[in-house]
Amino acid sequence: GQQVMQIPQYQHVQEGEDFTTYCNSSTTLSNIQWYKQRPGGHPVFLIQLVKSGEVKKQKRLTFQFGEAKKNSSLHITATQTTDVGTYFCVKGSGNQFYFGTGTSLTVIP
């Protein structure tokens, strides 16, 4: 129903490698948000996407919203140890928010 599926669940990369996490919904999304949670911390907002095919960049992070507005991705170029954490996509529906299961990123120095 309201679930957003996120893959992979875990990803280990060598420092300097790229990383991508994918978020998929069975229903059309009006918007998608991305949050990052550092180990032991709380979720912190990264970005919101609302338009079909939208692409937004934040330094080494690239966020995409699918043309059909049913999927989204977050790509990190040349990972650094500061990128460690869990990345969540979040679907908004009225006053409710549905978090994906998250992708836990480990960066090996």
Add this chain to the structure above:
Amino acid sequence: NAGVTQTPKFQVLKTGQSMTLQCAQDMNHEYMSWYRQDPGMGLRLIHYSVGAGITDQGEVPNGYNVSRSTTEDFPLRLLSAAPSQTSVYFCASRSGTGSSYNEQFFGPGTRLTVL
């Protein structure tokens, strides 16, 4: 601005005990919410409020009560704690309500263990 604050940081309860998790925000946000986070899972919405005097259920409301008497405060009450309520609880707030979908600001969390 302190943002969103939560107390306590840690709590251990025995089955059947009751307690209140406190949440406060100083950003004058209309929308406040409570989530729980269990290992290997994303955050799940428990209850939310779009303003003082207005609350509604989220995805997993059973076993929890909320009230919103002021804009700033949104306490979460466990009436009779159960081991299944062992989790990390996050409070969040945002400006606007409904489909404005502004970013949510999260508190630092309360780690609750029910024995």
